[in-house]
Amino acid sequence: MSEPELNTKDATPSSTPDDLNKAAFEVIGQPRRRVDGRSKVLGQTPFADDLKLPRMLHMRLLRSPYPHARIRGIDTSRAERADGVKLVLTGADLPIPYGILPVSQDEHPLCPDVVRFVGDPVAAVVADTEEQAQAALRSIEVDYEVLTTIASAEEALEVHEPQIHRYAQSGNIHKRVALEFGDVPEALDGADHVFEDVFFYQGNTHLPIEQHASLAALDPDGKLAIWSSTQTPHYLHKALAKALEFPAHKIRVIACPNGGGFGGKSDPFNHEVVACKAALVLGRPVKVCLNREEVFYCHRGRHPVLMRFRTGVKQDGTIVGMDLETLLDGGAYGSYGVASTFYTGALQTVTYEIPRYRFRAARAFTNKPPCGPKRGHGTVQPRFGQEIQLDKIAVALGKDPAELRLQQLVKDDSLTANYLSISKIGLRQCIEKVVEGSDWKRRWGKLPEGRGLGLACSSYLSGAGLPIYWNKMPHSGVQLRIDRMGAVTAFCGATEIGQGSDDVLAGCVAEVLGLDPHDIHLRTGATDITPIDLGSYSSRVTLMMGNAAIEAAERARSTIAAAVAEKLSVPKGRLVFAERRVFDSADPEQGMSFQEAVILAEAKFGTLGSVGSYTPPVSPARFKGGGVGPSPTYSYSAAVVEVEVDPLTGWLHVHKVWIGHDIGRALNPVLVRGQVEGSVYMGLGEGLMEEQTFRRLPPKLSHAAVHKFPSLLEYKSPTALDMPEVVTYLIEEPDPRGPFGAKEVGQGPLLPIMPAIANAVFDAVGVRVDETPISPEKILAALDLKAKGKPARTGPKGFPTIEWPEPFKVAPPWEGGDGRADDDPKAQRRAISEVRS
Amino acid sequence: MTEEIAGDQKVMGRFRVNGDEHHVAYAPHKTLLEVLREDLDLPGTKHGCELGECGACAVLVDGVPTLSCLLLGLEATEREVLTVEGLADDARLHPLQAAFADLGGSQCGYCTPGVLVTAKALLDETPKPTREQIQEALAGNLCRCTGYLQIFEAVEAAAEECAP
Amino acid sequence: MMRVPQFRYLAPKSVGEAAKILRGEVPSAQLFAGGTDLIPNMKRGQQVPKTLVGLRGLHALREVHADGGLSLGAGLSLSSVAGEGRIPLAQRALIMAAGKVATPQIRNMGTLGGNLCLDTRCNYYNQNYEWREAIGFCKKAPDGVAIQEVTHGTCWVAPSSPRCWAVNSSDSAPALIALGAEISLVSADGERRIPLAELYHHDGMAFLSKRPDELLTQVHLPAVDASWRSTYWKLRRRGSFDFPVVSVGAAVSLDAGGVVQAARVVIGAVTSAPVVLDASALVGAPLTDEAIAAFADAAVKPARPLDNTDFHLSWRKRVVREYVAGALRELRGDTADQLGLLARSAARILPLAACS
Incomplete structure (x- = not known):
C-alpha cells in the first residue's frame, strides 16, 4: 500500500488505544442534532426530483410488457411527431452495456435486442412536459417475438434454452460457487447429531419512499452533469463513462441526498444513463422521475433464496461442521449477484465457532426484475436458516438456545475457518443484555400457550474489504480546507442516504479540531469536487470515511498546532483543541481561538488543506472467492422477540423486541439508535409481511409473469400502528479498527429479527415456519398439521439436486492452512494463528 | 349556477399557502401536489406514490391533514393550505421541527414534511396526546427509515415544549 | 409522477343542479366527492371520465338530522362520521367501520357516500395501465378503462367465469347494512329510498343498483332502543392503509335475559357485494357458544373469497368463521381478555364490550 502523497510525519494513525481511552469526547458519543437535521x-433538503433547471425537459421510459421476448423492430416515427416531443431514443442509440460488477456487464441503457422482464426499458421519450413524454410512449410500436418465460430458480435449473444471458455459466445458471474449509463430510460423520433443514427466504424490496429521480445536463463548458438519487455516485460515474463513451474526467455525478436507499439505489440505472444521453444530444437539462411501479422494476432487492443446512454437533450442541447449499433467484440481470451469491455463505462463521465449513451456492437467471443488495446483502437469508436451525438443535438437545450460543462464540482477535479476521466481538454482551431484559431465563418455554419468546443473533460487515473493481487505491478519501475565517470545509464522496454520513463526517472532524459539528461546512457526494468514496453500501461509510476524516483532521491539527506551539512557546504535544480554542493543556488560559490559530498557521505555511484516506487491511483469505466476506471489523447483534399467536387463525402479533447491538462506539447515539430501530422495523416487515412476488398467468392465456402488486398499498410495509415497543441496548467496546472505536449499525440489527420471530412462534404454539414472511396462513397450516399429529412445520419440501463443481479446498487456520486453496501452488501449509485449540 | 372549468387549458387560481397569496395559472387537472411543487415552487411537499398510499404528500387544508396527491388543485383554491415550508416561525423552527431534528425523528427526511404537518394538526387538536393517539394520527404516513419510535418520541417532546 | 387525465369539471350549487347535470351528461360524467377512490383510478387509467361533477359545494350533503333515527349526509367525511357524537352506542358499528377506513388523511377526505359507492377492487384491476396491458386487459376494463357491462376480456381471477369477481371492499357498507340503514337516491325524476342492502349487486362491474343519473344523498339510521348493540370487525394485514379482506358487521337486539330478539350479520370483502347472512336461527335463544358455533359454521358457505386480494383465499374463508363467531361473542358481552388477540386487531377503536 503506497502512502498518500501529502502524508506528514506528524500524522498519527487514527484510533490509537490512547484515543479510545480518552476520558471524554466533546462531540463523539454525545446525543445531538444531526448536522443536516434542520434542513x-x-x-429544504434538495432531493433529486426537487431540482429544476432552465429549459429543462422531461423523460419517460417505455417498458416491456413481456417477461422474455426478442425485439424484432421498433417504430418510433409517430412518437417523434407527437406534441412536445424533442427526442426519442432506442437501444440502437446506446449500444454499450454496463453493470455494477466487472464480471457482469450485462445491462443496456435501453434493450437493443432482447427484453428480459416486464418493465425492462426499450425506448425513451424526451418532451417539454412529463405528460407529453408519457403520452408519446404509447405511440411507439414495438414488434416482439415472445420467448419462453423462466419464472423461478427451480425452473431455471430445468430450462436450459432459451438462455436469458449467453454468458451464464450453464443454461440459466448464472454462477455456481463451491468452497470447502476442512473435510466437512468427515466432520459430519463424526458428529453426535447431524441436523438437516431446508429454508426459504422470500424476496423483498427496499421500498424507499423517494422514487428514483435524476436530472442530467450538459454544463455550459461542455461537460456532463447528473444529479441523481444514487448511493454510489462513483460507480455511476464509471458506468456513464463507459456506456456513453464520454471521457470520465468530463463527467460530474452529484448524489443528491437520498430519500431512503437501503441498497436500492446502489446500481447504475437505465434511467440515469439514458437521461445523460438525452442531455448530451439535446444540450438541454433532462429530468426523469420514476413512478412507484417503475421503482419496483428497478428492484435490486433481496434475492429469494432456498437453502439447505446440514450441521453436525456434539452431544452438548457444539458445532463440529456445517454444510450449506443455497440457490438464489437472481432475476434478469447480474447486478451485484455474484457478490450476493458469495454472501449467502460468507458470514456463517463469524458468530459461532465452526471448525469445518462447506458452502455451495448457485444463482439463477429468471425473467423478473433483477435482485441485488438490500440491507444485509446476501447474508440475511442464510442467517435466517442458521438461527432457526440452532433453535431446533437447542430444543432437540434440551438446551437453552441462549446458552447453546454462548458456549461457542467466536473469540476476539481470531480467524474463522474461511479466513475472516475478527477484531472485537461484543456478541456475548448483546446476548446477555437481551436475555436479561426479556427475563428470558424465567419466561422462555414457560409462557402460556399462544405466547412465546424467540432469540437470534447475527453479524454484519463494517464495510467490504475489497472494492467492486479491484484496485489498490483508498476506499474513502476526505479533504479539508481551512481558512483564515476559521472556517473548515470537509469534502468527501460519501453519500447521505438518511443514515447520517454527513453527521459522521462533521462529527469526526469536529472532535479532532475541537469544533462543533455544526461549524463544519460539508461538500459530499459530488464527483467533481469531493475525493472518492466508494459509496453508501456494505455499511462501510462510518468506518472508512470516519477513519479518513480523522486522518485528514489530525494532519490539519498537526499543522495548526505547529504554528501555535511556536507562537506560545509550548511543546506541540501539550496543545489541546477543544471548545473552538487551541490552548496549553498545562495552562488552559494560555491559548487562542481556533480562528486565531488558523491565521497563524496560514501565515506560516500558506493556504491550508489536508487529506486523509482509508484502505482496509489486506485479508488473509487468498483463495478464489475469498474477496467476499472480509471486512475491517464485524458488528454483532442479538434480539429477543415476544409474540402472541391466535391458535384459531394463526394471527401473529409482535409485542416487544429487545435488541443488543455491538456498535464499538456510538458516534452519535441518537442516530445509532435510529439505525437499530429502523433495522428492527425493516426486519419486522420482512419477517411478517413483505414479499416481492409475481403472477405467472396460465401460459395458454398469457405469457405474463408480472409483479403481483407493484404498489405501496399492496406491498405491505408496516405502519405506525404495527410497530411494537423496542428496547435497544448499545454495547460499546471500542474496536481499534473503527473511527473512535465505532463499527457499523445500519444493517446488522436487521438480521436477527426474522429468525427470532420464527423461534418465538415455535415457543408460542410449537410450530415451525421455515420461510418468510411468517404469515398467519403459514402458521395456521402448521397448526393444522400439528393437530393431525404430523410434523408441525410450514416450509420448503426439499432442495433440488444441483450439479456442484468440485469445491475449492482451503485448509482452516487450525489445520495448517495459510489462506490459500490446496491447489494453489503457493499453498504453504503453515499455521497462521493458534487462536483456536 | 353551476361553475364549469374546462380541462384543456390553464386557468387562474388563487391559492393561499403558508399565509401567502398566489394568483397563478395552472392546469385544472393538476392535483394540489403538482400545483405546489411545479407552479408555486414549493418542493418541500414530497411524493412517494401519488395514489394516496404513503402519506408523503400530506399538507394541511384548513387545518386538516389532507393528501395533496388526491386533492384537485381547483378544489384547493381559496382555502388555507399549510405545507412544511410554513411550519417555522420565520427562521425559528416549530417545536415539532426542533424535536424531530434533535431526537432522530427524521432520517432521510423524505416522509418528514408529511409527518410534521400531520403531527401539527394532532397537537393543535390534542395538545397532550397519548402514545396511542400519536400512532393513530400518524398511521397514514409511511416511514421506511426510523421504525417510527423516535418520531413518536419527538412528537411527545414537542407536545411538552408547546405546553403552556 | 402519476397524473390525472384531463377532464371538464362542473360544480353544481344544489342537489337539483347536480341531478340535472347527471341526466344530461350520462354516461360520460362521474360524481366526484372526496376523490380518494376516483383520483387513483383515473391516474391508473382505470376510469377516465370526461366530466367530473364535483359535490364539494353541496353543503346539504354534509348535514346530520335527527329524525327519529339519524340521517347522515352522504358528503360527510369519514372522519366526521367516526366522530359523530349523535350516533348512539348501539350503532357503534358505523363509527368503528368509518374509523377504520384506510388512513386518517383518507378519512379526512373520503366521504360516507364515496365509501358506500367504492369501486369494486381486484389485484388484477387496481394496477397501472401498463401492468394491465402486460397481462391483457380484464373484463372490468376490457379496453383499459372500466365499463359497466360485460363485453369481452378475461376475468383473470376466474378465467372460466362469465362475470367479474372484483371485491366489494367498503368498510361502511357491511356495518350499515347490519344496522338496517336505508339510503336516499336522488335523480332528476325525484327521490327514492331503499334499504342499503339493495344498493349492491353480486357483480364486480355492475355492482351498484344506483343508476348513473342518480346521486346518493343520505344514509338513514333507524331509531334503536337500548336492547341493540353492534360491532364491526375488519381483517387487514396492517393497522392502517389496507382495505378489508374479510369484515363482519353485526347487530343484535338482546332482551334482559340475553335472548336474541333480532339480529343482522353481514360479511364484507369476500365477494362482489356484502353478504347478508340469514340470522333467523339466532333469534329466540341466547348467544351460547353452541349457537354461535353453529351460526359461524354456516356463515362460511356464502363467502366466496378468491385470489384477488391480500392473503390466501382459503385462509380468508377460515377467518370468516372466526370473525363471525368473535363478533357475536363480543356482542353477547365477552370481555377483551376472553376475546383475545383476534379481537384486538380486528375491532380496535372503541373499547370492546362497551355495550355490555
Missing part, C-alpha cells in the same frame, strides 16, 4: 425538518 430535513424544513423540507
